[in-house]
Amino acid sequence: MTEVRVRFPPSPTGYLHIGGARTALLNWLFARKHGGKLILRIEDTDAERSTRESIQGILDGLTWLGLDWDEGPYFQTEFASDHIKAAERLIETGHAYKCFCAKETLDAKREAAMTAKQDVKYDGACRDLSEDEVATREKAGIPSVIRFRVPRREGTVAYEDKVLGRIERRYEDIEDFVIVRSNGKPLYLLSNVVDDIRDRITHIIRGQDHMTNTTRQVLLYEALGAPIPVFAHMPLTLDLEKRKISKRSHGEIVAVQFYRDRGFIPWALCNFLVLLGWNPGTDQEIFSRDELIEAFSLERIGKVNSVFNYRKNDPKFFTDPKAIAINSHYLRTMPIEEIAAMVKAHFLDRGLWNNAYDGEKKEWFLKTLDLIRDRFHTINDFSTLGRAYFADDYEIDPKPLAKNVFKHPELKKWLPLLAERFAALERFDKDSSEAATRQLAGELDIKPGILINGMRTVLTGQLAGPGMFDVLEVLGRHRVVARLTNIDALYARAEE
RNA sequence: GGCCCCAUCGUCUAGUGGCCUAGGACGUCGGCCUCUCACGCCGAAAACAGGGGUUCGAGUCCCCUUGGGGUCACCA
Secondary structure, eight states, X not given: OOOXXXXXXXXXXXXXXXXXXXXXHHHHHHHHHTTOEEEEEEOOOOTTTOOHHHHHHHHHHHHHHTOOOSEEEEEGGGGHHHHHHHHHHHHHTTSEEEEOOOHHHHHHHHHHHHHTTOOOOOOOTTTTOOHHHHHHHHHTTOOOEEEEOOOOOSSEEEEEETTTEEEEEEGGGSOOOEEEOTTSOBOHHHHHXXXXXXXXXXXXXXXXXXXHHHHHHHHHHHHTTOOOOXXXXXXXXXXXXXXXXXXXXXXXXXXXXXXXXXXXXXXXXXXXXXXXXXXXXXXXXXXXXXXXXXHXXXXXXXXXXXXXXXXXXXXXXXXXXXXXXXXXXXXXXXXXXXXXXXXXXXXXXXXXXXGGGGTTTHHHHHHHHHHHGGGOSSGGGGTTTTGGGTOSOOOOOHHHIIIIIITSTTHHHHHHHHHHHHHHOSSOXXXXXXXXXXHHHHHHTSOHHHHHHHHHHHHHSOSOOSXXXXXXXXXXXXXXXXXXXXXXXXXXXXXX
């Protein structure tokens, strides 16, 4: 059995978006599943739109996602001579010809046909030019493109799609398409095929937006005398209006970079993306890398386009709720050391990192992360919602401040009083602090919840959080007493 | 408009003629737990686009209609 070779060929005209990431992921999975190779090929033949930053952005995105490749990145422009040679060979073998029609007149014809709601196809004006006619025009300096000569015959071009089944298209519905520009540069349809032949690609896994390219490319494979690879056209990812998502019209919400910046766990994003148009046939939705590689197959890719159900301006669900749900799942179930590594990178970035977290405070750090991670959705939450655990300059959410603190004016005295009790404790831990709190509540004849919720707000800035006495233990007596004692400042600020 | 593809809960989906009074997940709502919130657990509402066939029997096969998407570049 020959080696499985797949490729991911992005055009570097922007950042990596989730559609591209999903394509890369499926190719990667297929390669890993079959012990094959994933080739990364940058399709930069559109020099005007290709940029260095874009190439780097795509590489960074793939790396962040954990999708590694085995060969490349190759750059398509470096193989331009291969493409031209192939085009020349096609001319020699009669599979292509030079066309001298001016782009402007063709564009005008197309436009006219479109508005007249007619079929728009190249009329084949130069298809049967004699050698003399070609020579004359070249001598006259008329620029020409190279067109593929689509066989004029009855019947259809067909191929077996791994996802869609048999796809057929009649020869007469395919126009003679351009494969080389008048400036001598090859076009995608040709370059792509030539590169795939050279790279010995066995399976082409790409979006359904390439379907009409495929029939034409099959013709190219045949004309070039190369074996036709297996095609698998995956369904597209659509936006809320059911439009194909694109970086141009959707901006950051579809950029892989956005998810990195917002504190997503790379594999969680992969896990979410693979579920868009693929399922294992069981109820399993959460997969480790190895599990997913094991479970993956082309046959279980669906035919139906899926909607990327992103939300905007929602503090909790800033993207597809299911993506958030999967991310939070990983956040609270992954080994805490792995979470810690991601939090470290994030803290470093935010200036919240303390080297002791890797040293003498490591145990405390891990314990704290483990305590608070349950209600977080992203890594970023550790520096925002969880800031009070790592710094003293945390914000206090006005909502609980009103509800749990100001609503009980006496807390202004009670909280410092509680701080005194804590300070006087022989040992300060979960049990002793709870006992002291309940004791004080009893003495004051109030519900313990008043003290508990009040101090939660003051100590963590949050309306909700882990069990309060676990929090106290993690925060430590020193910080607890200081924050509870210094409560006057809070009231002073409120009275302003 | 031509060509190609597709059609199950709000969203992601299971379903390959009888196991479907259509299953799961997310989201939503209710309950339990509780110092709060989350987790967890329990429960609820929520879908086969429409119409014809075929068949003893259709979400599942066929046709039509409707709807949606893709594509029609000297972009990739």
